Amino acid sequence: MDSKSSLFFIALGASLWGIIGIFVNQLYEIGFTPIQVVAIRVTTAFFFLVIYVLSKNRHLFKIKLTDSWYFVGTVIISIVLFNFCLFSAMEEASISIAFILLYTAPAFVTVFSWLFFKEALTGRKISALVITLIGCSFVIGVLPNVSASISLYGFILGLGSGLFYALYSIFGKAALQHYDSLTVTLYTFLFASVAILPFSGLAANGHLFSSVSVWGFIIGLGFFSTMLPFILYTKGLQYVESSRASIIATIEPVVASLVGFLVFNETLTIWQYAGMILVLSSVILVQESKNKYEQQLLEEVKA
Template identity: 55%
Template sequence: MQAYAYIFILAGAALWGLIGIFVQKLSSLGFTPFQIVAIRVITAAVILVVYTVWKNSALLKIKAKDSKYFIGTGIISVVFFNWCYFTAIEETSLSVAAILLYTGPAFVVLLSRFFFQESLTSRKLLSLGLTLVGCALVVGLIPGGGHKVSTYGILVGLGSGLGYALYSIFGKFALGTYQSLTITTYTFVFASAVMLPASQLWNSLNLLLNWEVLWYGLGLGFFPTVLAYLLYTFGLSLVESSKASITATVEPIVAALVGIFVFGEVLHSWQTAGIMLILASIFLIQKSSQVSDLDTMQEQQKIQA
């Protein structure tokens, strides 16, 4: 079943990698990063509530005391990391911002060790190391010179990584009580409750009535948001949060390809090497899971014998 979990996680992460197409367009139409976050979460919340009511309205029932999980996934994670990520795209580039976002697995590995007592295996640490070196190569920290990234761009990029990591942590806690659809829906309902008044989108009503804005706003809310989060959260329910996070580093690869083929961005040779290291880290963490599953089967066979 874990093999299918990785497929769901990879599919969700690939959809996240397409987000730059919608962000760049909405930015060019006159929206700020904060407003784009609002468009994303509000559209997603409406889609999810309508779909959940249609599928099974009972899934919308939650206990008041569990609101803390959705404050975590929706406000502390989604709102914060989206603002950081969209700002990083403006400060750097789509591909660099996406790679900085994927310092997230480092935060997830450390936090998962603390909260869930997930083991720090040699393969997991090696995968994490490859991911971080890959990120450093892509943003030009290694070998230095050439491709420059502003300090502010790096800081907001790292902030997006921390915010992204917190979704896996809060989401894992919530999965002990609720289904992935419930978690995803309330994540965006809580995020919308903050973003709607804070963004004051009604002041941009003339822009919102533009058919291009409606089209790209709906696309942003559905493809790299609703569908992506549903796929990732379901996969997260089946594997360790640290492994899910490292596997999802396929997103910056997709984002980098979008940057190259859609927006004409250019990657240097060391950035290409960084991409290869990230792909290698995904391969290692999946092999680690397979080895762990095999060990578990062998132990069960010994007990039965």
């Protein structure tokens, strides 16, 4: 595979993550709650990943039973809460705002790496954090008009998605030292399904699964916006350095904003668009300062 094909795979994978709002909002319209949509996503993604691993390399199923704690931690603290915050933010605010707040994750990773791994907090990183803060202020409408355009709850949910996404990269570090990223993702979705299904209330909404269109949205969520983009992205990473890949991946919130505008008639102010540019700029700035392993850790474990 040449470099151009790899870049295309990465861009396509990020774009497929960006269209997730189409499937999530449609499932909301049908009658599913955010926690139920999370359960649907992790369960269907696990199903498709099992099929993929069976066809690719069955040895990737093997883990030590004593290593299960790796996945329990990442599931409870990160995957379930990350998806719940992201999907709830999309319902509370908008797809565009939810995704740009999700992209505060690199800033959280920078802070956590400084606190827990004693990594240097360089001038470039500090600049990125300041730019992120200003960009978020523009996105939520606090600056320059000093009148928030989204609720405090929506803002907390958006930041929560970035926080828990960042925590996944931190807690997933131990697992990735012992297992392939595909194995980590597979078992993360397995444990997530086991953890969330009993509390999701999906059984009480069994009648909602009777429509063919519902299954179309479920497949779209689990396959096209979860499993497939992960495969495409990690495939592209084999031939492109992670720094370039992470920058290309910033197309995700751009696609999400286009989906919000074209499909759901969402509109943003000029200051909110400026805030989006600032947040994306900070992502590029902070990623440029990371080494290859750290960047791959942040991006490869996304689900």
